[in-house]
Amino acid sequence: MIEAEHLSKRYGDKTAVDDLSFTVVPGRVTGFLGPNGAGKSTTMRLLLGLDRPTRGDARIAGRHYRDLPAPMRVVGALLEARAVHTGRSAYNHLLCLAQTQGIGRRRVEEVADLVGLTEVARKRAGGFSLGMGQRLGIAAALLGDPSVLILDEPVNGLDPEGIVWIRTLMQRLAAQGRTVFVSSHLMNEMAVTADHLIVIGRGRLIADCSTEEFIERSTEKMVIVRSPDAARLADVLAAEGAKITPEGDTVLTVTHMEAPRVGELASAERIVLHELTPRRGSLEAAFMELTRDSVEYGTAADPAAPAPPAASAPPAMPPAAPGAPDAAPADKGETR
Ligand code: ADP
Numbered sequence: 200m201i202e203a204e205h206l207s208k209r210y211g212d213k214t215a216v217d218d219l220s221f222t223v224v225p226g227r228v229t230g231f232l233g234p235n236g237a238g239k240s241t242t243m244r245l246l247l248g249l250d251r252p253t254r255g256d257a258r259i260a261g262r263h264y265r266d267l268p269a270p271m272r273v274v275g276a277l278l279e280a281r282a283v284h285t286g287r288s289a290y291n292h293l294l295c296l297a298q299t300q301g302i303g304r305r306r307v308e309e310v311a312d313l314v315g316l317t318e319v320a321r322k323r324a325g326g327f328s329l330g331m332g333q334r335l336g337i338a339a340a341l342l343g344d345p346s347v348l349i350l351d352e353p354v355n356g357l358d359p360e361g362i363v364w365i366r367t368l369m370q371r372l373a374a375q376g377r378t379v380f381v382s383s384h385l386m387n388e389m390a391v392t393a394d395h396l397i398v399i400g401r402g403r404l405i406a407d408c409s410t411e412e413f414i415e416r417s418t419e420k421m422v423i424v425r426s427p428d429a430a431r432l433a434d435v436l437a438a439e440g441a442k443i444t445p446e447g448d449t450v451l452t453v454t455h456m457e458a459p460r461v462g463e464l465a466s467a468e469r470i471v472l473h474e475l476t477p478r479r480g481s482l483e484a485a486f487m488e489l490t491r492d493s494v495e496y497g498t499a500a501d502p503a504a505p506a507p508p509a510a511s512a513p514p515a516m517p518p519a520a521p522g523a524p525d526a527a528p529a530d531k532g533e534t535r
Contacts, residue, residue, distance in 0.1 A: 200224060201246060201347060201380055206255035208241050208402075215241040217402035218255070223380045225346065228373045230393030230410070231382040234490050238402035239382040240278070243351050247276055259347055271300045274347040275340030277333070289327070289335050290320040297342050310338040315364075330361040337368070347378040354388060366392045386486035390414060400490040417485035422453040422461050425474035432470045439464060449473070 201223035208216040216238045223229045231239050244250045246257045248264030259267065259274050267273050287295070293307045311320045314334040319327075324335055333353060340348060350369070354362045369392060373379045383389050389396060389410070396413050398406040406413055426432050429451055433443045441456035453461055458477040465472050 200260060200378055201349075202256075202258045202261075203242065203246070204256040204258075206242065206245055206257055207253045208238075208245060208250060209253045215402055216245065216252075219399065219402065219404055220255075221397050221404065221407055223378055223397070224395075225378040226373060226376050227394035228369050228379045228381060228392055229395045229397060230389035231380060231397050231399070232386065232389050232393075232486070233382075233384065233399040233405075234487075235384050237384075237399045237490070239384075239399065240351055241402075242399075243276070243278065243349055243380075243382065246349060247274070247278075269300055269343065271296075271302070271343030271345065273343070273345050274349060275343065275345040276349040276351075277336045277340050277353055278349075278351045279336075286323055286325055288321045289316055289324045289331075289338075292324050292335065293320075293338055293342065296339050300343055302342055306342060306344070310341045313341065314338040314368075329356045330358060333357060333361065333365070337365070345377075348372060348380065350379075350381040352382055352384070354383065354385075362388070386483045390482055398486075398489070405489060414479075414482055417489060418479040418482055419454055419485070420457070421478050421480060422456065422458045423474060423476040423478055424451045424453055424461055424465075424472060425449055426451070426465065426470055426472050428470045431468070432465055432472075435464050435468050435470070436461060 203219050203221050206216055206219040207214065219238075219242060231242070233239050241250065242257075245252050246259060246264065248257075257263070264270065264274070290307065290311060293311060294304065297303070297307050308317075311317050314337050316331070316334050316338060319331065324332070327335060337350075337353070340350070348369075353365050353369075357365065366388075369379050369381055373394070381392065383392075393410050396406060396408060396410050397404070398413070406416075408416070424432065427449060429445065429449050433445060433451055436451070436453055436456060437443050439456065439460070441461070442454045444452040444454075446452055458475055462472065462475055465475075
């Protein structure tokens with residue numbers, strides 16, 4: 200369980216986190232969603248005791264991070280998506296971390312295996328790709344077999360295979376009853392990863408609800424209609440309150456009216472239909488709209504973000520698997 204209560208953080212006159220209250224419960228993946236600069240990393244650093252809140256309270260498993268007797272056994276964190284700069288082998292890197300918390304060699308081997316690092320565990324971690332570095336970071340996070348996992352943008356910079364791997368791992372860890380809190384600025388990624396969403400913009404809470412509910416609430420239903428008599432159909436539907444956007448001579452995009460009603464009205468007027476397809480609007484577009492006023496100046500256009508797809512995918516919930524999580528969070532400090 201993670202709890203934030205009226206959490207606020209100011210850097211000079213900049214408010215990074217603004218009176219944020221939420222609870223993250225075990226047994227599901229909770230996505231922490233917001234545009235770049237929304238305050239996600241700052242919130243995570245506050246949770247992990249790496250920064251002090253200006254106001255409010257952050258607790259993990261009912262305690263402040265600094266009061267946890269063996270933090271790695273309670274919470275595992277992955278804070279920065281970058282390769283590890285170390286001359287040590289991956290195995291030795293994990294072993295050193297483990298020794299600080301009295302964790303044995305066997306667990307080191309277990310986590311290396313769990314994240315698929317066994318083959319390269321003896322190689323120098325400094326030479327790892329970003330994807331391998333991420334796996335090593337996650338192995339470190341899992342060392343203490345913690346019940347809470349905090350992952351900041353874990354899929355950034357990963358190839359599609361790495362993204363699916365992390366997604367599946369997070370879902371397994373949640374299915375084991377752990378608390379999994381993962382941040383992202385990508386709506387579509389969260390839609391297929393998270394069961395629950397906490398959405399923020401400019402440090403403030405925008406939504407705290409199930410992913411399904413968020414999709415239902417945010418995406419407008421529309422109907423695509425194709426007819427050789429589209430112009431007449433448009434008049435008929437508009438007269439009944441539908442909003443029509445013509446797409447060429449034969450296709451209409453209809454909102455404010457459900458597909459069955461469109462079909463009934465067309466039939467009543469003896470208008471031939473060649474297509475009648477209910478659709479949802481793009482989730483990414485809905486998210487951009489929702490957070491538009493809360494995107495920082497200069498960070499609104501994210502060149503790394505993929506183009507919005509035509510329609511949103513429903514949240515897929517792949518099966519569960521074993522594993523265990525924690526990492527020494529990288530300290531970004533007060534300045535950056
Ligand atoms: P996100 O993780 O959602 O991209 P951040 O938490 O990194 O957002 O940043 C939120 C805001 O706080 C941004 O405007 C950022 O520039 C500012 N900020 C974050 N850390 C610091 C810091 N150490 N000093 C000054 N400003 C900061």
